Amino acid sequence: xxLPVVNHPDYVAKINDDNKFPIQKFGALADHLIKESVVKKxxxxxxxxxxxMKSSHSLEYINHIKNKTLDIKLQKKIxxxxxxxxxxxxxVATGGTVLASKLALESKLACNTAVVVIMLHLIVALVxxxxxxxx
Numbered sequence: 001x002x003l004p005v006v007n008h009p010d011y012v013a014k015i016n017d018d019n020k021f022p023i024q025k026f027g028a029l030a031d032h033l034i035k036e037s038v039v040k041k042x043x044x045x046x047x048x049x050x051x052x053m054k055s056s057h058s059l060e061y062i063n064h065i066k067n068k069t070l071d072i073k074l075q076k077k078i079x080x081x082x083x084x085x086x087x088x089x090x091x092v093a094t095g096g097t098v099l100a101s102k103l104a105l106e107s108k109l110a111c112n113t114a115v116v117v118i119m120l121h122l123i124v125a126l127v128x129x130x131x132x133x134x135x
Contacts, residue, residue: 004103004110005033006096007042011114014085029113042113043103048094065090089114 011026033039053062064070068082075081093114103110 005039006100006112010092013089015080045096045099047091
């Protein structure tokens with residue numbers, strides 16, 4: 001059985017070139033998974049509904065993202081400016097997490113490439129800390 005993997009081209013949001021966040025890694029991961037035949041095709045998510053988003057964010061915050069009215073301080077905390085592409089990515093990536101959850105209930109395991117990259121960074125950090133503590 002093939003591992004269900006969720007991915008969307010819009011995971012690679014268009015952000016300014018001088019931004020520190022390596023947004024291209026999401027596209028690179030998808031390309032690698034196809035090239036190495038880890039997956040044959042991706043499950044493509046829809047945008048997450050506002051109703052579903054409200055289970056983890058306030059309606060005020062969601063509307064600030066949707067309307068691109070989030071204050072500059074919070075945009076800096078997120079790591080990049082809010083533009084149409086970032087808004088789209090936010091809703092599609094969350095829809096990808098919802099879809100991966102549903103697929104995992106059916107097949108016992110599924111991945112969303114919008115989250116996998118972040119998890120890999122966390123795992124590497126934990127391994128490094130563990131190694132440092134064992135010295």
